[in-house]
Amino acid sequence: MSGQVPAETIASEVRTHHERLARWLNGSDPEALTAFRASHTADFTLVSTAGEVVPGPRLLDGLAAARGTRPTLRITVYDVWTVHATRDTVLVRFTERHEDDGGVDVRIVSALLCAVAPDDGAPDNSSLPTGPHRWKWRHVHETAV
Numbered sequence: 001m002s003g004q005v006p007a008e009t010i011a012s013e014v015r016t017h018h019e020r021l022a023r024w025l026n027g028s029d030p031e032a033l034t035a036f037r038a039s040h041t042a043d044f045t046l047v048s049t050a051g052e053v054v055p056g057p058r059l060l061d062g063l064a065a066a067r068g069t070r071p072t073l074r075i076t077v078y079d080v081w082t083v084h085a086t087r088d089t090v091l092v093r094f095t096e097r098h099e100d101d102g103g104v105d106v107r108i109v110s111a112l113l114c115a116v117a118p119d120d121g122a123p124d125n126s127s128l129p130t131g132p133h134r135w136k137w138r139h140v141h142e143t144a145v
Contacts, residue, residue, distance in 0.1 A: 005090055011080040017036070020032045020039075021075060024063065024066075025063075025068070025070045026072065039137055041056070042056070048142055072099075074099045075097070075099075081093050088114060091111070093108065094109055095107070108142075108145055109142050117134075
């Protein structure tokens with residue numbers, strides 16, 4: 001990827017990623033987990049709002065069992081801000097709001113995204129950025145608000 005990564009490209013990736021997650025968890029899209037899974041690096045890690053470091057395989061296996069468990073879930077992402085960007089990586093911060101069954105959960109999230117070649121095995125229909133690279137999520141750190 002040459003030059004600056006457009007802010008809207010990153011914001012779109014963040015929104016799309018969370019839309020997939022919500023569609024899987026609310027049960028509205030039985031295929032959403034395939035694209036969601038493909039958009040993570042093999043060494044992905046998540047630091048949860050409880051401070052637990054969760055390896056990618058454990059997170060994704062847990063999600064596989066969670067399809068449809070939150071039928072009213074809506075996830076909204078806003079205040080997307082690129083903290084730092086290089087040719088191949090972007091550190092992004094955003095606010096994530098989960099709403100379901102009348103409850104609201106808000107967190108501030110930092111995520112490290114890595115550009116990868118289009119022949120990385122990601123599904124052709126993934127809505128990752130256009131051009132010579134797509135994004136894979138390598139690390140996420142969530143802080144409860």
